[in-house]
Amino acid sequence: MSAPRIALRRAGALAALTTASVLLAAGAASAHVTVHPESYAKGATDGVLTFRVPNEEDHAYTSKVQVFLPTDHPVLGVLVHPEDGWTAKVTTTKLKTPVKTDDGTITEAASEITFTGGRITPGQYEDFDVAFGQLPEDTGRLVFKTLQTYSDGKVVRWIEQPASGDDEPENPAPALKLTADDASPAAATAEAASTTTTKASDSTARGLGVAGLVVGVLGLAAAVFALLRNRSSARS
Incomplete structure (x- = not known):
C-alpha cells in the first residue's frame, strides 16, 4: 500500500476517533x-x-x-x-x-x-x-x-x-x-420556568458546540485528503 493511502487512512481514523470522543463526552455530562x-x-x-x-x-x-x-x-x-x-x-x-x-x-x-x-x-x-x-x-x-x-x-x-x-x-x-x-408559589413557578428555559438554551449551545467540533474534524480530514491527493498527482 502506498504512503499517501496509509496517511489518508490514518487521518480518517483520527477524525472518526475524535468525533466519537466528543460525542461520548457530551453524553456522559448529562448522565447523572x-x-x-x-x-x-x-x-x-x-x-x-x-x-x-x-x-x-x-x-x-x-x-x-x-x-x-x-x-x-x-x-x-x-x-x-x-x-x-x-x-x-x-x-x-x-x-x-x-x-x-x-x-x-x-x-x-x-x-x-x-x-x-x-x-x-x-x-x-x-x-x-x-x-x-x-x-x-x-x-x-x-x-x-x-x-x-x-x-x-x-x-x-x-x-x-x-x-x-x-x-x-x-x-x-x-x-x-x-x-x-x-x-410565593407564583415566584417559585416563574423561577422553575426560567430554569427550564436556561437548561434548554444550554443544551442547544452544547449541541452546536459538538456539531462545530465535528465539522472542524471532518474539514481537517478533507484538507489532509486533498493535500495527499495533490502530492500523489505531482509525483505521477
Whole structure:
C-alpha cells in the first residue's frame, strides 16, 4: 500500500476517533441523577420537584430508585405522583426538632421515597414527580442522596458532594439550591420556568458546540485528503 493511502487512512481514523470522543463526552455530562428545577425560594409552598433518573448501563435496566430526603431540614407535606408501571413507597421519620407551621407543629416528615416495579431501559430516563407542601427556610441547599439499582444487581450510589472549590464528583447527589427570593408559589413557578428555559438554551449551545467540533474534524480530514491527493498527482 502506498504512503499517501496509509496517511489518508490514518487521518480518517483520527477524525472518526475524535468525533466519537466528543460525542461520548457530551453524553456522559448529562448522565447523572438530577433534581429539577435547580432552585426554589426558601420556604416555598405547594411546588413540585422532579427527579430525573437516566439509565447508564448498556445491558441492564433500572429496577429500583431510592431518594433520601434530609430530615435536619425537612421537606413538609410530601406527595408522590403515580408513574406508569412504578409503585412508590414513602417512609416517614420522627423529627428531632419539630417544625412549627401556620397549620400546627409537624413532628414527622418524609425521609425516603422508594420507586419499584417499573423499568428504565438503556438509552432512556424516567422523571419522578414529588409534590411538597413547604420547603425549609433555614438552609440554602438541600441534598437528596439517591440509590439506583439495576436488574443485574449493580447499585449506583448518587451520594457524593463536592468540597468547596472542587470539581463535580463522579457520583454527585442531586441538590436543590434555596434562594432568598419571594417564596410565593407564583415566584417559585416563574423561577422553575426560567430554569427550564436556561437548561434548554444550554443544551442547544452544547449541541452546536459538538456539531462545530465535528465539522472542524471532518474539514481537517478533507484538507489532509486533498493535500495527499495533490502530492500523489505531482509525483505521477
